[in-house]
Amino acid sequence: MERLTGAGVSPGAGYGPAYAMAGEVPEPAAGSTHGGDPVAETARAEAAADRVAAGLSALGEAVGGPARDVLAAQAMMARDPELSAEIAGLIDAGTAAERAVYEAFLRFRERCSQAGGVVADRVADLDDVRDRVIAELCGLPRPGLPEGADRPYVLVARDLAPADTATLTRDVVAAFVTEQGGPTSHTAILARAMGVPAVVACAGATAIAGGAMVLVDGTTGEVTIEPSPAEAEAALAAGTGRAAASPASAVAPGATADGHPVALLANIGGPQDLAAALEHGAEGVGLYRTEFLFLDRAEPPGEDEQVAAYRQVLTAFPGGEVVVRVLDAGADKPLAFLPAPGTEPNPALGERGVRLLRILPDVMLGQLRALARAAEGTSATVRAMAPMVASAAEADWFAANCRAAGLASGVMIEVPAAALRAAELARVVDYFSVGTNDLAQYLFAADRQVAALTGFQDPWQPALLDLVAAAAGAGVRCGVCGEAGSDPALGCVLAGLGVSSLSMAAPALPWVRAALARHTLAQCRAAADAARAESTPKAARAAALAHLPALDPPDR
């Protein structure tokens, strides 16, 4: 038995046989020359770079999410005109394509390393592109991952590139261990997103023999090679999620250190997401997006089919809270069985959400009936929720329909007017849920889809926090169901603003639970006040963190 220590960046315990990712592509021999046709040799190098770029772009499109941006940037690196010029120059001087690629990348690598900071972090991306181009030129397979492994393995590597890991799932990887990397490395981000334990900056990791049984504690950063079976079993039993290391157990309801409850709920698209929600200790569902039942269908699903889908979700959370958002359609999300929407110049500002439901109420009424039937005989607290509500009149209309069906009613707070007049809306509905992504889009008049405007989508924007505070202070239960709540520090701030529940993608729940459990409500309130007193998102986050001492470095 041998122990290594690194930085735990994704909590939980993982155990499995080590799979060592093959090292780098070998360095092409210095001084190697080509046959004397620089034009053909340059064309060969460019064709290889183009194939690599195309492969990276395609992979990025296929996996989506944050990996897409990284892979797109890597594809741009492969096609970089300055790099191509360096390669062509070296080939003109007689150097073989493989060696020219190696040397040209090395020059840019040195410039990036010198710049330090953020740029130095991209050096691993650059190295990965270089290895791919050289492998392509030599006809070598790029070192890949084992396929068809019969049990989840512990992936051990010097460092991992996004392209290596983009297609991994937790069914095949029990844990990650890398010799390099930090809390913001791709490995760390990916592992947290997957809910898989990870230890980075672990000296000696690459010496772990392939096939050796390895136990990884992503909370303490400890990596044990060939532990006793009893030790492995105990660690696995103790470590489900980051909560293992926190005062709260994985299944404890969300609460601050001094016992102020903050319900921790999952965002789901249907029964298929229940397993992950339960596994991460969700107490209920804060946002059930019912659109998925309706997409790609010529006819709306019948009531019986809906009852079955809803009941499956409700019975998973006995005594819990389940918020079901009724159909949210619009010109940008057309449905075959609704009349074709007119062409709108600006669908985000058009006839959508509750506006469309008021024109075409039949589908919604069917949903409410199905939901009421599904709730019969279950102990979950069911709330129907309307999207895109802008006025008390709309809220009132929806609430009346819910009452008629025997259901509690809620509204999404995603239009600034609804947040500003929250007190008025609170008189007619039982529940608010703040959709931070859309609220930010409408608050800043900044389209979510426009890349150049992403700064406005930063959930730490003080103006956004002001609107959340307005909604949370209106006197009815108020949840947050945007991804804002999945940032542990922001989760504490939202609790401090008076939010009563946080709903998010399930893998983030243990993090937020642990962050809440380590701070008192007074600390959360102080963090919220400090954040709102600032004028930029960055300053707001820094000011809040000054009041949240227990947050680990990876959260900062």
Add this chain to the structure above:
Amino acid sequence: MPERKVIVEAEVGLHARPAATFVQTAAEAPVEITVARPGGEPVNAKSILSILALDVRHGEAIVIRADGDGAEQVLDRLAAIVSGP
């Protein structure tokens, strides 16, 4: 030569997505474009590696220059990307 002097507003500086958007927009323009710190050595705006190595941070000023047909329009687009938050 037409130029724009702009302050980089993105929190991440001219890195990550803003850098990619900037370089992609520059690469699509049929004119030569350079970026430099005021008084500094210009680099190729169509090269992601050159832009990343320039390491421009939030709040820093850069000078973008372009020459040829449509230079003014592409400079306006690039300046808008850089000065967006």
